[in-house]
Amino acid sequence: VSGFAVDLGGTKTAAARIEDGQVVVRLQKATDGSAELDAQVRVIADLLAELGYAHGEPLGVAVTGRVDRHGDWHAINTGTLRGISAAPLGATLRARFGARAHCANDAAAAALAEARLGAGRGAYNFAYLTVSTGVGGGLVLGGRLIDSGNGLAGHVGFAGSRLGDQRCGSGRFGTVESVAGGRAIAAAAGLHDARSVFEHGGFELLIDRSAAAIAGLIGDLTAILGLDRVAVGGSIGLAPGYLARVLGHLQDEPALFRPEVVPAELTHDSGLIGALLIAQETAG
Ligand code: ADP
Numbered sequence: 700v701s702g703f704a705v706d707l708g709g710t711k712t713a714a715a716r717i718e719d720g721q722v723v724v725r726l727q728k729a730t731d732g733s734a735e736l737d738a739q740v741r742v743i744a745d746l747l748a749e750l751g752y753a754h755g756e757p758l759g760v761a762v763t764g765r766v767d768r769h770g771d772w773h774a775i776n777t778g779t780l781r782g783i784s785a786a787p788l789g790a791t792l793r794a795r796f797g798a799r800a801h802c803a804n805d806a807a808a809a810a811l812a813e814a815r816l817g818a819g820r821g822a823y824n825f826a827y828l829t830v831s832t833g834v835g836g837g838l839v840l841g842g843r844l845i846d847s848g849n850g851l852a853g854h855v856g857f858a859g860s861r862l863g864d865q866r867c868g869s870g871r872f873g874t875v876e877s878v879a880g881g882r883a884i885a886a887a888a889g890l891h892d893a894r895s896v897f898e899h900g901g902f903e904l905l906i907d908r909s910a911a912a913i914a915g916l917i918g919d920l921t922a923i924l925g926l927d928r929v930a931v932g933g934s935i936g937l938a939p940g941y942l943a944r945v946l947g948h949l950q951d952e953p954a955l956f957r958p959e960v961v962p963a964e965l966t967h968d969s970g971l972i973g974a975l976l977i978a979q980e981t982a983g
Pocket residue numbers: 707708709710711712730830831832833880881882892893894895897933934935938
């Protein structure tokens with residue numbers, strides 16, 4: 700795939716020019732979680748202009764939150780995206796960048812890219828999990844990315860965790876995201892962001908609780924879907940030592956519920972590459 704892509708997460712917005720499935724230039728800036736649709740699209744347009752994007756070129760935009768069949772964008776965790784509710788992202792992108800612009804959920808995009816070009820190659824039932832600002836997911840079963848009309852399919856971070864004792868910004872109680880996501884880790888530590896929790900030291904129990912919740916989620920998903928491989932990404936998922944903790948907790952599961960668990964191979968580029976793959980496939 701060749702073209703342009705944007706990955707708008709809860710913490711950072713990345714944009715890239717992609718050639719033959721590889722990111723050749725990448726830019727990044729902090730996401731404004733309180734911005735409304737117009738302001739978010741302005742940031743996207745500025746990054747694309749800096750990359751030399753010209754109207755009508757292929758463009759994939761991956762976003763945190765759910766994207767429904769009409770291309771409307773909704774926050775599920777309303778603490779992460781405070782200015783977005785039923786925002787016509789797809790229509791706005793097409794009006795501004797042309798008919799080859801498409802949008803999708805960030806973790807679903809990343810899952811497709813890992814399945815096709817990264818850590819999921821050769822797996823039959825594959826899941827990608829991102830442990831980042833929230834906890835997101837994408838399921839590629841028998842080679843097909845699972846979707847749903849309301850864009851909720853694959854949102855595994857909103858499944859329950861036996862370690863959960865809080866409500867997350869989705870309104871749901873005891874979610875994996877409320878235990879394992881970056882916002883939850885930072886709040887529990889009383890620090891501004893999860894990165895400082897990792898760098899500060901002394902919060903091993905909190906980090907370990909996050910990893911245990913992810914291991915429990917992997918066991919549950921494997922029971923439901925018969926996964927043979929799971930790839931873990933996101934800045935927390937890829938932080939040194941984190942995956943080893945997940946694997947440690949996974950040892951508490953019976954062998955049948957332990958798929959192969961590996962780091963995301965396309966690292967921080969999977970959402971970008973997947974967004975462009977989806978845009979190309981949607982275009983037919
Ligand atoms: P996004 O959620 O925007 O897609 P990331 O995958 O970078 O972006 O995840 C952001 C979360 O990861 C934030 O909670 C941030 O504090 C945390 N984070 C960023 N860098 C690191 C790091 N090196 N180690 C641990 N956590 C990190």
